[in-house]
Amino acid sequence: MNTACAHIIDDDEAIRDALEWQFRTRGLACRLWPSAEAFLAAWQPDWSGCIVLDIRMQGMSGLECFDALRARDCRLPVIFITGHGDVPMAVGALKKGAFDFIEKPFNDNELLDIVAQALAADAERQRAAADRETVQARLATVTAREREVMALILEGKYNKVIADELNISMRTVEAHRAKIFDKMGVRSAVELAQLLTGIRY
Numbered sequence: 001m002n003t004a005c006a007h008i009i010d011d012d013e014a015i016r017d018a019l020e021w022q023f024r025t026r027g028l029a030c031r032l033w034p035s036a037e038a039f040l041a042a043w044q045p046d047w048s049g050c051i052v053l054d055i056r057m058q059g060m061s062g063l064e065c066f067d068a069l070r071a072r073d074c075r076l077p078v079i080f081i082t083g084h085g086d087v088p089m090a091v092g093a094l095k096k097g098a099f100d101f102i103e104k105p106f107n108d109n110e111l112l113d114i115v116a117q118a119l120a121a122d123a124e125r126q127r128a129a130a131d132r133e134t135v136q137a138r139l140a141t142v143t144a145r146e147r148e149v150m151a152l153i154l155e156g157k158y159n160k161v162i163a164d165e166l167n168i169s170m171r172t173v174e175a176h177r178a179k180i181f182d183k184m185g186v187r188s189a190v191e192l193a194q195l196l197t198g199i200r201y
Contacts, residue, residue: 036065
């Protein structure tokens, strides 16, 4: 996986250079791109960080680039910058999922603060995705019968009730419960429920 950084896409070399200096002064890693086309040609799905994207550029516009990235399922936070924006444009970009929208000329510290927030948001998104993958991998080891027992455990049912509903002995239910907890890396039904919140099983 690539190191997280802010990707600055702007066809104005002076703006790119100025932003790079500001970012490096703040200790924020960045890469510079002279066009949307150049960025899209290089973009990889495992990139992390955020994108600072100018709206009005030669060739593909920032908004067109944003649509292309979303079509590729790119979830990097995108911060639009523009000297020609208006309220409908800003609202439209935010409704599509843009992280923020800033008009030029902007306060450098304001932009850097927003970029820092975007980098943190992306890092959290990546951590959450990794956690979901770990849970899914654990779930893959749970047998069909254990899933039946697990579903009833998550409904808050006691072992005796589970045994009656599945027509098995209580000892068998206890054995399944122990295996489920071991496989899922939890110690209680409460932990199991918390672990599986928002995950289909």
